[in-house]
Amino acid sequence: CGGSVSDPSGVLQSPNYPGNYPNDADCTWEIQVENNFRVTLTFRDIMMQSGTCQHDYIEVYDGPLHSSPLLGRFCSGSFPTYVSSSNMMSVRFHSDSRYSFRGFQAHYSSIPAGHNTTIQCLPDYMHVVVSRDYLQSQGYSAQRVTLKDSRCRPTVTSQEVVFNIPYNGCGTMQEENNDTINYSNTIRVASSGYIIRRKKNINLHVSCKMLRKSWQQVVYAAEDTVDVDEYQFGRYKMNITFYESPAFRHQVRGSPYYIDLNQNLYLQACLHSSDPNLKVVVDTCVASPDPHDFNTLAYYLVRNRCPRDSSYATYYSPSGHFARFKFNAFEFMSQHPSVYLKCQMLVCRLGDYSSRCYQGCSSRAKRDTSPAEEQVDVVVGPLQLRGGDGPSGSTG
Missing domain, CATH: 2.60.120.290 (Spermadhesin, CUB domain)
Known part of the structure; x- marks a missing residue:
């Protein structure tokens, strides 16, 4: 449920x-x-x-x-x-x-929501849009809107001021809280008065916080000068790809992926993020004939980082953004025309040895994840055993 x-x-x-x-x-x-x-x-x-x-x-x-x-x-x-x-x-x-x-x-x-400032947390940057009508109604000019790092300029259109703020540049700060990885920056709106300044400058603090399975987006203004209070959520961008060999050079392009019983299957999970200080590992992988139901008929390859299938193994990955693993096509597949995999990935801070990314097999429940540790679900497939209805050649 x-x-x-x-x-x-x-x-x-x-x-x-x-x-x-x-x-x-x-x-x-x-x-x-x-x-x-x-x-x-x-x-x-x-x-x-x-x-x-x-x-x-x-x-x-x-x-x-x-x-x-x-x-x-x-x-x-x-x-x-x-x-x-x-x-x-x-x-x-x-x-x-x-x-x-x-x-x-x-x-x-x-x-x-009806706000005049919006924010999206994308895989590599924050996308922040400030309404020019809103700025003008408060007596501010769109030409005086900058980031904390003034070298990173916005795109100004007839209706909006648009910032694409990278997570690893333009003065973006990184911080770990109890259950988040926080990327924050400040958009500054300067008063237009040169000699006598009657208005306060505005500081719009924008942040993307990596929560369990989601990005949280926050916008707020300093000193109560602007009534902006926004929270948005998104998802990690992650994909899992089949490869032809343990060298992980050539992806399997065909779908469905036709395989033989007991064939070695090689997979690579990739986290798309500009933050180099993240690490991804495989937590749980379960197979099912129904891509929408992984409970009724399920076969676990690995659960809570504990292998359940004897053929499951992991490989060295060249970057923390990749997780490589393999298993053999198992008897479960011969009982169903198509089989899908749902893998739950853990994302942790690189070097955070208190996280499950570094602790291996664990019997803890999902809700017991440690600080700065996130979970992302990815479904891949279908897998079909090669037979009378499938092609006889290899896929590639």
């Missing part, structure tokens, strides 16, 4: 709804809509074990579960509505081992 939700609107409900939910359930939905939109969540039905909400309950968070304010915790009563301050909201449903009821159903939708 639970998972990532990215549609502009939809329905959340407890497992088996409108039937009784199971005991010992713990489900988290991460709702992420478009940048510069907000999430509105309205509960339409709630029937759970009531009382102090210590046993069965629903929690709503204003962003990611482990690093965002709690908007509400409840198990009965009226049907509340919540609005996020960003384009992300998390909903957690928990039940204990005693009583079971119908559960809940809720509807969510996205609404425009």
Whole structure:
């Protein structure tokens, strides 16, 4: 139950709804809509074990579960509505081992945030747009908008001032907090008065924070001079590619990838980021015949960095942005026409020996990730055994 939700609107409900939910359930939905939109969540039905909400309950968070304010915790009563301050909201449903009821159903939708300054956290840079109409309404000129490093100039159009701020340049600062890797910079808007300055200068502090599975984007103004308070979320850009040999020189181009039983399969995960101080490793890889369901029929190759298949092995990688590994085509594949892989990757700070990237096999649950450690899911496939319906030659 639970998972990532990215549609502009939809329905959340407890497992088996409108039937009784199971005991010992713990489900988290991460709702992420478009940048510069907000999430509105309205509960339409709630029937759970009531009382102090210590046993069965629903929690709503204003962003990611482990690093965002709690908007509400409840198990009965009226049907509340919540609005996020960003384009992300998390909903957690928990039940204990005693009583079971119908559960809940809720509807969510996205609404425009309506701000005059927007920010997107892209793989290599922050994309920040400031409205010229907004600047002019406050008495400021678009020609006096600069970064802390004034050599990095914006693009000024008839309607906007646009900055593409690299994570490793233009004065961008890097900092590690409890659960984030923070890239921050400052956009300065100078007063136009030369002799008598009646207005304060504006400092717009912009930052991208790498959270669990997402980028958090923040914009705020110093000294309360501008009413800007924005949070946006995105995702790490990561891909996994099959290679023909352990030399990792030639990618497999065909899709589906036709293979033989017990054939060695070589994969490379690549993190696309301009920050050289990151390291990526394989945490969990699971195979399934359904690219949308990795629970019902699943075969684990590696789980929590602990190999589950005897053929699984890792290779040396030339950069922290790459993770290389292999396994053999297994009997599970002969039972299904197509098989997909879902791999969860860990991203940590290079040299952070307290993180799971450096600790190897671990029995800790996902929620116990250490500071400055992130998780990204990637699905690859399909894989098909070479046979009567597939080509007889090699793919390349």
